[in-house]
Amino acid sequence: MDFEHPPVDPVPVCEQWFADAWERSGLPNPNAMMLATVSPDGLPSARTVLLKGFDSRGAVFYTNSESRKGDELNATGRAAVLFHWDPMERQIRIEGKVARVSDEESDAYFASRRRESRIGAWASLQSRPCASREELDQACREQEQRFEGQDVPRPPHWFGYRVALEHIEFWEGGDARLHDRVVYDRDDDGTWTVRRLWP
Numbered sequence: 001m002d003f004e005h006p007p008v009d010p011v012p013v014c015e016q017w018f019a020d021a022w023e024r025s026g027l028p029n030p031n032a033m034m035l036a037t038v039s040p041d042g043l044p045s046a047r048t049v050l051l052k053g054f055d056s057r058g059a060v061f062y063t064n065s066e067s068r069k070g071d072e073l074n075a076t077g078r079a080a081v082l083f084h085w086d087p088m089e090r091q092i093r094i095e096g097k098v099a100r101v102s103d104e105e106s107d108a109y110f111a112s113r114r115r116e117s118r119i120g121a122w123a124s125l126q127s128r129p130c131a132s133r134e135e136l137d138q139a140c141r142e143q144e145q146r147f148e149g150q151d152v153p154r155p156p157h158w159f160g161y162r163v164a165l166e167h168i169e170f171w172e173g174g175d176a177r178l179h180d181r182v183v184y185d186r187d188d189d190g191t192w193t194v195r196r197l198w199p
Ligand SMILES: Cc1cc2nc3c(=O)[nH]c(=O)nc-3n(C[C@H](O)[C@H](O)[C@H](O)COP(=O)(O)O)c2cc1C
Pocket: 029, 032, 045, 046, 047, 048, 049, 050, 051, 061, 062, 063, 064, 067, 068, 069, 070, 126, 127
């Protein structure tokens, strides 16, 4: 990334930084991102999810839509995500509207998960109180019996969300905390306005 002469389109820069993170960060989950949501009354919350798709339409992750994050995304339709690759002194921040991905896309990703994870998606009442590990194990056993000898379909409440690319910031660590920062804002016509920020 040339912070003095940033490219007009930030999407290939994101793709390059994701590829660099897979190749060089040494992190076990270089696609991990912090997902921040906000409740309708303005209370923020954050958690880690995994990036499972990225292109000019946005950043995709998968979850249970009946979870806390699902409730907040469904209510507000907005999110922020943050990637931090500490060994590379790099950070990307993305903010934008959130939309559900197509059923075909969610089905394809769900089908790629191992059977135990697909069973778990049916068993877990994500974000709701769970009495004990035994209650969780029992719920998994029940779902295993239910789908014995069959393919495990995608639960209707489990799907992907795509965070649109409206605001993107690239950050790279510099000496004496004089970091480089560039932000891109997408205009209504799809073009990008780019500005450098003080660290
Ligand atoms: C490395 C890592 C990756 C995770 N990936 C996901 C994910 O892709 N989807 C998901 O629903 N939860 C994922 N989780 C669990 C979430 O952080 C969180 O505990 C869960 O989704 C419930 O969040 P909520 O109660 O705020 O909805 C991951 C956790 C970690 C530590």
